[in-house]
Structure formats: structure tokens, C-alpha cells
Amino acid sequence: xxxxxxxxxxxxxxxxxxxxxxxxxxxxxxxxxxxxxxxxxxxxxxxxxxxxxxxxxxxxxxxxxxxxxxxxxxxxxxxxxxxxxxxxxxxxxxxxxxxxxxxxxxxxxxxxxxxxxxxxxxxxxxxxxxxxxxxxxxxxxxxxxxxxxxxxxxxxxxxxxxxxxxxxxxxxxxxxxxxxxxxxxxxxxxxxxxxxxxxxxxxxxxxxxxxxxxxxxxxxxxxxxxxxxxxxxxxxxxxxxxxxxxxxxxxxxxxxxxxxxxxxxxxxxxxxxxxxxxxxxxxxxxxxxxxxxxxxxxxxxxxxxxxxxxxxxxxxxxxxxxxxxxxxxxxxxxxxxxxxxxxxxxxxxxxxxxxxxxxxxxxxxxxxxxxxxxxxxxxxxxxxxxxxxxxxxxxxxxxxxxxxxxxxxxxxxxxxxxxxxxxxxxxxxxxxxxxxxxxxxxxxxxxxxxxxxxxxxxxxxxxxxxxxxxxxxxxxxxxxxxxxxxxxxxx
Amino acid sequence: xxxxxxxxxxxxxxxxxxxxxxxxxxxxxxxxxxxxxxxxxxxxxxxxxxxxxxxxxxxxxxxxxxxxxxxxxxxxxxxxxxxxxxxxxxxxxxxxxxxxxxxxxxxxxxxxxxxxxxxxxxxxxxxxxxxxxxxxxxxxxxxxxxxxxxxxxxxxxxxxxxxxxxxxxxxxxxxxxxxxxxxxxxxxxxxxxxxxxxxxxxxxxxxxxxxxxxxxxxxxxxxxxxxxxxxxxxxxxxxxxxxxxxxxxxxxxxxxxxxxxxxxxxxxxxxxxxxxxxxxxxxxxxxxxxxxxxxxxxxxxxx
Ligand code: SF4
Ligand code: SF4
Numbered sequence: 001x002x003x004x005x006x007x008x009x010x011x012x013x014x015x016x017x018x019x020x021x022x023x024x025x026x027x028x029x030x031x032x033x034x035x036x037x038x039x040x041x042x043x044x045x046x047x048x049x050x051x052x053x054x055x056x057x058x059x060x061x062x063x064x065x066x067x068x069x070x071x072x073x074x075x076x077x078x079x080x081x082x083x084x085x086x087x088x089x090x091x092x093x094x095x096x097x098x099x100x101x102x103x104x105x106x107x108x109x110x111x112x113x114x115x116x117x118x119x120x121x122x123x124x125x126x127x128x129x130x131x132x133x134x135x136x137x138x139x140x141x142x143x144x145x146x147x148x149x150x151x152x153x154x155x156x157x158x159x160x161x162x163x164x165x166x167x168x169x170x171x172x173x174x175x176x177x178x179x180x181x182x183x184x185x186x187x188x189x190x191x192x193x194x195x196x197x198x199x200x201x202x203x204x205x206x207x208x209x210x211x212x213x214x215x216x217x218x219x220x221x222x223x224x225x226x227x228x229x230x231x232x233x234x235x236x237x238x239x240x241x242x243x244x245x246x247x248x249x250x251x252x253x254x255x256x257x258x259x260x261x262x263x264x265x266x267x268x269x270x271x272x273x274x275x276x277x278x279x280x281x282x283x284x285x286x287x288x289x290x291x292x293x294x295x296x297x298x299x300x301x302x303x304x305x306x307x308x309x310x311x312x313x314x315x316x317x318x319x320x321x322x323x324x325x326x327x328x329x330x331x332x333x334x335x336x337x338x339x340x341x342x343x344x345x346x347x348x349x350x351x352x353x354x355x356x357x358x359x360x361x362x363x364x365x366x367x368x369x370x371x372x373x374x375x376x377x378x379x380x381x382x383x384x385x386x387x388x389x390x391x392x393x394x395x396x397x398x399x400x401x402x403x404x405x406x407x408x409x410x411x412x413x414x415x416x417x418x419x420x421x422x423x424x425x426x427x428x429x430x431x432x433x434x435x436x437x438x439x440x441x442x443x444x445x446x447x448x449x450x451x452x453x454x455x456x457x458x459x460x461x462x463x464x465x466x467x468x469x470x471x472x473x474x475x476x477x478x479x480x481x482x483x484x485x486x487x488x489x490x491x
Numbered sequence: 492x493x494x495x496x497x498x499x500x501x502x503x504x505x506x507x508x509x510x511x512x513x514x515x516x517x518x519x520x521x522x523x524x525x526x527x528x529x530x531x532x533x534x535x536x537x538x539x540x541x542x543x544x545x546x547x548x549x550x551x552x553x554x555x556x557x558x559x560x561x562x563x564x565x566x567x568x569x570x571x572x573x574x575x576x577x578x579x580x581x582x583x584x585x586x587x588x589x590x591x592x593x594x595x596x597x598x599x600x601x602x603x604x605x606x607x608x609x610x611x612x613x614x615x616x617x618x619x620x621x622x623x624x625x626x627x628x629x630x631x632x633x634x635x636x637x638x639x640x641x642x643x644x645x646x647x648x649x650x651x652x653x654x655x656x657x658x659x660x661x662x663x664x665x666x667x668x669x670x671x672x673x674x675x676x677x678x679x680x681x682x683x684x685x686x687x688x689x690x691x692x693x694x695x696x697x698x699x700x701x702x703x704x705x706x707x708x709x710x711x712x713x714x715x716x717x718x719x720x721x722x723x724x725x726x727x728x729x730x731x732x733x734x735x736x737x738x739x740x741x742x743x744x745x746x747x748x749x750x751x752x753x754x755x756x757x758x759x760x761x762x763x764x765x766x767x768x769x770x771x772x773x774x775x776x777x778x779x780x781x782x783x784x785x786x787x788x789x790x791x792x793x794x
Contacts, residue, residue: 378626386738
């Protein structure tokens with residue numbers, strides 16, 4: 001690890017100036033000024049590494065995990081299967097008509113985002129947002145190839161040469177490789193990963209997978225390599241929304257003005273000026289990936305990555321002053337002597353909502369049936385009078401079998417005196433046997449017949465009645481019960 | 492024109508303004524971003540290429556307006572025709588099978604049967620719904636095809652024959668034909684005789700109150716009607732004679748309607764479809780009508 005000397009750093013920093021400065025903001029239409037984040041070491045940088053390793057490995061590896069579901073069903077643990085319109089997640093199987101689970105998941109995700117934001121600000125932005133993770137990765141690639149901040153600034157200022165060309169081209173190539181791996185990994189969520197990988201390399205994969213991989217490669221390269229902090233500042237809506245979620249109790253990366261000001265160099269201090277702890281070394285500015293000066297206060301551009309905290313703590317250690325001149329603290333905490341309240345009404349409400357929504361989803365997942373029943377009554381004609389005087393109603397019963405095996409079932413009907421069932425095969429009786437193919441749905445035409453004397457006895461009131469269909473498994477358990485109307489003549 | 496053309500540079504942004512001023516507000520003259528400009532040029536080039544390759548410019552010709560055909564010789568019409576052709580070709584496989592297979596074979600194959608029912612439904616809507624109703628529910632004088640009462644039989648084969656040859660079709664020598672006499676109009680019975688028979692027919696389904704007339708009517712029925720309508724009004728599919736002892740009446744089952752039927756007879760007609768629809772369609776129609784739920788199981792059918 002290279003030693004950082006805040007005053008006479010081997011990389012020589014002190015003239016770092018914030019690119020996005022408060023006092024420059026009225027300068028509209030200015031070109032983007034490139035941000036050259038400097039390398040930093042410390043606790044929060046470590047956390048960022050860990051989160052990056054975790055999120056990237058989950059993203060790249062998840063489609064490759066196998067999960068045995070039995071014959072004829074995909075054995076990929078996480079798979080979104082468009083042809084069969086099903087999504088698999090380990091033991092969970094979501095059918096297309098259950099997309100509301102996805103809605104629930106999105107609601108949960110936003111609630112979790114609200115909770116973290118109100119507690120510790122833009123932690124999502126600083127650590128876990130894909131834009132942050134990939135930008136961070138791309139910045140590191142750039143650093144490995146072109147060197148740290150000052151070397152990069154120098155390289156950009158220098159005239160074009162073979163060496164500069166080589167460094168620039170290899171950086172972009174490395175970015176493209178990472179971007180391609182990213183785009184490629186995404187399509188594996190939508191098909192059997194090993195098969196698709198083989199097809200992909202031999203050029204036999206479906207065209208859409210190439211298109212998606214290509215599109216995502218391009219967008220990753222563009223957003224992570226070129227656009228970077230501009231995405232967070234100009235494209236992302238979240239900085240605008242977070243203002244409503246952050247309050248005086250939220251922990252935010254902030255500079256302790258009381259302790260730091262008036263700032264001034266160590267030399268000035270030695271010369272006898274009465275100064276705060278900030279030695280104006282601008283390390284916090286040099287490391288900031290969005291190019292701001294945190295000493296200006298909480299700003300829209302700050303993604304709460306806390307790299308400036310690490311940088312300043314390094315400086316404080318060097319000059320043997322207490323750490324945490326910049327730290328996670330509530331705004332109030334810095335100015336007055338307040339206490340941070342992670343647990344307060346706002347966070348409790350979000351936690352409550354998360355528990356509620358999560359509970360509803362869990363409960364519905366536990367009780368959800370593996371058989372869907374849909375009964376449609378014939379409307380044209382509403383009923384048929386048979387030659388015996390009996391009244392017959394037709395129904396289409398659509399059954400959807402979510403089990404991976406053939407399923408023998410019986411359909412029963414009750415509710416009106418003397419009711420019998422008939423199938424189109426002329427089978428007749430109190431119940432009809434049907435068999436469902438695995439993982440599939442089938443429709444059965446069923447006729448319900450009410451005897452003529454039931455009509456004359458007035459079983460139907462003004463030509464209307466209701467019957468109950470029961471779907472029964474082989475052990476006689478009723479799996480589903482549904483009512484359907486029954487029509488007859490107004491006797 | 493004034494040649495004093497000074498550039499007005501905006502102080503804050505350093506960008507040239509358009510020189511116009513509205514209440515102290517000036518408009519910056521920012522150029523289009525380069526990538527936008529080049530995309531625009533690319534679109535122009537594309538448009539030129541497109542008009543060369545594809546049909547485009549209209550121009551008047553000796554027989555009205557026409558258009559430049561383009562080098563690719565493309566037309567949406569041919570594309571539609573191709574697509575229709577492709578669908579037809581795909582269906583042809585099933586249609587051929589239906590044409591050559593017998594009904595038992597068709598119903599044995601789920602795929603073929605489903606196709607036949609869909610095709611039959613469409614053909615029914617086009618050709619039959621006008622009389623029998625869109626749900627085949629029938630109207631007075633036009634049989635309900637959902638119920639289990641069949642004049643000429645309700646097996647698939649019988650339905651198939653009926654559709655092929657029709658009822659009292661003037662064009663088809665093999666048509667279904669039954670000729671009930673017009674007992675009053677033809678002078679076979681007098682008014683009283685007709686009333687007696689009417690009363691007897693009503694009694695077959697327990698709707699009579701005049702025992703004396705029923706007794707007299709029974710004798711007349713035995714002489715005049717039983718040959719076709721059978722003992723006790725059981726009806727005959729071979730002769731197209733309706734059952735008289737059931738709950739279904741094509742022309743109404745009350746006294747007045749039955750009297751009219753006996754006195755003047757009813758002679759419904761149905762066209763013979765054999766010449767108008769191809770055999771595969773007629774087969775699909777028969778299967779569809781049979782599937783409505785009123786069909787009779789054929790004696791030999793094991794299904
Ligand atoms: S806040 Fe810390 S890192 Fe930033 S200039 Fe002051 S001493 Fe240096
Ligand atoms: S000011 Fe600090 S916390 Fe905010 S983005 Fe910059 S380095 Fe990260």
C-alpha cells in the first residue's frame with residue numbers, strides 16, 4: 001500500500017478543485033468536466049469492494065445454479081421462461097397469470113429503498129446500485145491501465161502518442177470485454193444457461209439473445225465507461241425523490257463545519273493562525289466519484305459512497321487529529337448536539353409496511369393452489385330443453401395443473417335436486433372423471449342436467465338457480481369448489 | 492441589409508445568442524449536438540436509398556395514378572398473399588386428413604378433432620346460423636341442434652347425410668323427404684276428425700282433458716298417423732317423423748299449433764350443402780353439430 005502524505009503526496013494533489021461546485025452552478029450549458037477519482041483506502045472502500053464482489057458474483061453465477069425439479073421441467077434455479085410463460089426461482093414457480101408477485105416484489109423493493117434512504121441516505125446509490133457497481137469497476141480498470149488521478153490527468157493533457165493511443169484503446173477494449181460479459185450474462189436468465197452458452201458461441205442461439213446481449217453490452221459500456229456520474233446527476237430520478245425521504249435524523253455523509261472551520265494549511269497553523277481541523281488538503285474532493293466538495297454541505301450529486309470519509313480519516317491519522325471530520329451523521333448532529341435516531345416513526349412505518357406486504361405475499365404463496373379452476377357457462381343457448389323435458393346447461397371447465405405429473409381428477413356438481421352431469425362422450429352420472437396433463441391446462445365440456453320434475457316442482461326460482469362444482473382428487477379430497485349459475489324455463 | 496453584424500455573446504454561458512430580444516430575454520443559439528446532426532444526415536441518406544429500393548413516388552399514367560415500383564420489387568399485397576398461402580398450406584394438412592379419414596378416426600385424434608370443431612364452428616356461423624341461430628339454438632320451425640330430438644337421427648353419420656342432401660331440396664334427388672298429408676286441406680279428415688287427433692296427440696304427453704275426443708282420436712291416429720309417427724307417437728328417424736310424446740315441439744306444442752300442423756302440415760326445408768360446400772367442410776360441420784351435446788351415440792361407436 002502506498003503511503004499517503006497529505007501535504008507532499010507522491011502523486012501531488014493539493015490543487016484538486018471540485019468539478020461540480022455550488023458557486024459554479026449558475027453557469028448553464030457548460031461542457032462536462034471529466035472527473036478523475038483518486039484511489040482511496042479505508043473502511044468504506046472495503047465495504048464497497050465486498051458489496052461489489054457479492055453483487056457481481058450473484059449476477060454472473062445465479063443462472064448457472066441447477067435445481068432439480070424432476071423430468072420435463074427446467075433444472076435451472078433461476079429462470080424466466082418466456083415460451084412456457086413461467087418463472088422459476090428455486091422451489092418457487094410463478095405462472096404468467098401470477099405476475100402480481102412481481103408487483104409485490106417491486107413494492108417490497110421500493111419500501112426497502114425508502115427505509116434505507118430515510119435511515120442512512122443514499123446507501124443504495126453509494127454501494128449497491130448497478131450504475132455505481134459497474135462504474136466503480138470501470139474506474140478501477142481505467143486506473144489499472146492508465147494509473148491514478150494525476151497520471152490520468154497528465155495523460156489526457158498530453159498530445160497524442162503511440163503510448164497514449166495504446167493506453168486509451170486498451171482501456172476501452174477492457175471495458176468492452178467487461179460490458180460484453182455483462183450483456184452475455186443477462187440472457188442466461190432467459191434460457192438454459194449451459195445450452196445457451198454453447199449455442200451463443202457456435203452462432204446458433206436465437207437472434208433475440210444476440211440482440212439483447214449486444215444492446216446490453218453497448219449500454220453497459222456507455223453508462224459505466226463514458227457517462228458515469230452524469231447518470232446519477234442528470235438521468236436518475238432518485239436524487240430528486242430522496243429529498244422527500246431524508247430528514248434531520250437521517251445519517252448522511254457530512255463535513256463537521258464546527259470542527260473543521262476555519263480551514264487552513266498546516267503551515268498557516270504553524271504560523272500561529274487559529275484554525276479548525278481541516279487542513280484544506282482537498283483529498284476528500286480528489287476521491288469523490290461525482291466530483292463535488294462535501295464541505296459545501298449535503299448536495300444532490302452526493303451518492304453517499306463515503307469515500308471522502310475514508311480519505312479524510314487517512315489525513316486525520318497522518319496529522320494526528322481525531323478521525324471523523326467527515327462522517328455519517330445527521331445534519332443536526334453536525335451543527336447542534338443532537339442524537340441520531342435510526343429508529344423513529346418514519347422508519348417504523350416503512351418497516352411495518354415491509355412486514356405487511358411481505359406477510360401478504362408469503363401467506364398467498366403458502367396457500368396458493370396448484371390447481372386453477374375456471375368455469376365458463378354457455379350463454380348461447382342459455383339452456384336446452386331435452387326431449388324428456390329435462391333441462392340441460394353447458395359449461396366449459398378449464399383446469400390448470402401446476403403439478404409436474406399427470407393428475408386424475410373428478411368433477412362433481414351439487415346444489416339442485418336431482419342434478420346429474422353428462423360429458424360429450426355420453427358418460428353420465430354424479431361425477432365425471434378427467435385427467436390433466438402435467439404443467440398444462442385442459443378444457444372440459446360438461447353438461448349439467450336437471451330432471452323435468454325438478455322444474456315442475458319449482459326447484460328453480462324464476463328460471464334461475466345456482467350449482468356448485470367440486471374438483472375432487474383421487475383420495476376424495478375436494479381441491480376446489482366453485483359456484484356457477486344454472487338457467488331453466490320460467491315454469 | 493445592415494452589414495453591422497456583431498456577434499452577441501452571452502456572458503454567463505459564453506454562447507452566441509440569436510440577436511433577438513424579448514423583454515430582456517435573449518435566446519441562445521446553441522448548435523445541434525453533432526451526433527444528432529449526423530443521425531439526421533444518415534436519415535436523409537436512408538430515405539433516398541429507401542425510395543430507390545421500395546415502391547415510392549406516385550405519378551400519373553395513362554390509366555390513372557401509379558407509382559415507382561422500386562428495385563426490390565416489393566409489394567404488401569404479395570406479402571399478404573404469401574402469408575395467407577402459408578396458413579392455408581398449414582391447414583391443408585388437416586383438411587386433407589379430414590377428407591380422407593372417417594369420423595371415428597377423426598374423433599380419435601385430439602388434434603384433428605379440435606381442428607375440425609373449430610373449422611365446423613366457423614362454417615356454421617357462415618352458413619347455418621342464419622336459420623339455426625348463432626348458438627344453434629334454433630327458432631320456431633328451425634330445429635334447435637343442441638337438444639336430443641332429431642327428426643332424421645342424431646348420430647354423426649345421420650347429421651352428415653342431412654347436411655349433405657338437405658331437407659326437401661329441389662336440387663338434390665337424394666334429399667331427406669317426408670310428406671305429411673294436409674289432412675284438412677286435402678279433405679282426408681273433417682274438422683272434427685282433426686280436432687280428435689289433436690286431442691289424442693296432446694294426451695300422449697299428458698296434456699289432454701277431453702277423454703271422449705282422445706278415444707275417438709286414437710282410432711283416427713291408428714289409421715292415419717301411426718304408419719309414420721309409430722305407435723304411441725314414438726316417431727321415426729327413417730321417415731323423418733317427429734316424436735309426438737316428448738317435450739320438444741318444433742312448431743309449438745299447444746292445441747292450436749298441433750291442430751294447424753295436422754290440418755295443413757308443415758314442410759320445412761333445408762338446402763343440400765353437398766354442391767355448395769366441400770366434403771371436408773361438411774364433415775367438420777357434422778362433427779361440430781354433433782359436439783353441441785344433443786347427438787346420439789352411434790350404435791357401433793365405442794367411444
Ligand atoms: S475535509 Fe479532510 S480531506 Fe477534505 S480538505 Fe479538509 S482535511 Fe482534507
Ligand atoms: S461527497 Fe463523499 S460521499 Fe458524496 S459522493 Fe463524493 S465521495 Fe461519495
